[in-house]
Amino acid sequence: MLDDEKCLCGSGRLYSMCCKPFSGQGIENYKKEIDSKNYIKAYYIAVAMLSDYLEDVRKHTNRILKDNPVIGRFVLHKDVNALSELSDRIFHCIPKGNTDNWGERFEFIKGLVDAEDWKNECEYYQLLYYELNNDKGKFSEQIEAIVKNTKVDVHTDQRMLELLRSVILPSGQLTELLKLDDILIEKTDSSLMKLKYKFDKAIQLALVSDNTSAKKIADEVMAELEKGILYTEDELYLQDVTAQIYEMYYNFDPDIKWLEKSLQIRDLMKTERFNEAGKAKYYTDIAYTYWKMGNYKAAEQHFHTSLGYEKTAFAQIYLLDCLIEQKKIKNLKQYLESVEFENMGVDSIDFLVIVGNAAIRLNDSDSIETIKSYLKKMTVEVPYYKLCLKELELELEKKSGRIMRLLSKLSPLKEYIIFQPQVNGVGINGEKIIEDLLK
Ligand SMILES: [Zn+2]
Structure with a gap:
């Protein structure tokens, strides 16, 4: 990037006045700052890492997509994953009261690549930003735009669906919700997550007082869950999900043993992480x-x-x-x-x-x-x-x-x-994101 060019992080400032001083630093420096709790410095490093990467994206991605669509798809996939990893790092240490408007920044970043997957990813982070900042007006505006434009199909990003679901739920559009859950059940490749989404359906039906259907689905989930353990000892998120299902199943069948099981699972979780x-x-x-x-x-x-x-x-x-x-x-x-x-x-x-x-x-x-x-x-x-x-x-x-x-x-x-941003180690799908990135 040239010094007098607008910075690619979308700040609107000149590169020399924005990301340049932090450019060229790697993940080790970022981790070092996080470990010593210098979150502000870690944040600037994370933003500069994004700018550095976007420089590559600007140079290559659109061109390859045009010249060689097959390789282009591959590059795009890698870029979307990188964007997600880099953005997660920024969101992990975004300072409280910070006024950098990532809603607008992602609008700019969205324009860098002409591909739907890229734009979806940017929209996801815009939503996350509005949600984290309690900007309810912007958030609903964005959601409405997405619901209007997105044909909800299996190509839609899974995290986007989760986010949509967390927003639609309070407004009680049951049919939409059940449809989303069906897509999630189909999309996920984890048997436990399939059960989680199925259990969500039970909860939603219970909330509209369709107790018979709700209980039937909840019972099916429990029968599957009781067959054996569906996570490894390192999969904290899945352990949390399982414990939660047991705890909530008590609402369908008030036998204290379900609560005890939930406690047993939590007891074995490795909390030091x-x-x-x-x-x-x-x-x-x-x-x-x-x-x-x-x-x-x-x-x-x-x-x-x-x-x-x-x-x-x-x-x-x-x-x-x-x-x-x-x-x-x-x-x-x-x-x-x-x-x-x-x-x-x-x-x-x-x-x-x-x-x-x-x-x-x-x-x-x-x-x-x-x-x-x-x-x-x-x-x-x-x-x-x-x-x-x-x-x-x-x-x-x-x-x-x-x-x-x-x-x-x-x-x-x-x-x-309650939408838990995935930074706590137990949030909505932290493990899942890491898993996607590894893929
Ligand atoms: Zn910048």
């Missing part, structure tokens, strides 16, 4: 399973461990319930003031249910009134949530002790709408 966020999720998952068992003491311990790694709203909310159940809290207001609730997002409904329950159990009328006023202020688009909130309002009115059963309706949904 997780980063802080991964560990926080790991201990929260265990704690939540104990919570479902009614073992509030063990749940409390594990939520505490999880919070030591990262303060998530989910763990704080459920920890509150563990304390209430063990009668360890007398003053709700004081507790609420001591808790940090940021970005509660989808957890806010659980929060209201649990605090509502606490207020009723402690006979704390002031808090009940406060919760009712929260409820009035909440705007919820998803019909399913609206119904849950309505029910909560009624229970609060009656000061009913049955309020907690609302949670069992909420949690399966929540599990499936």
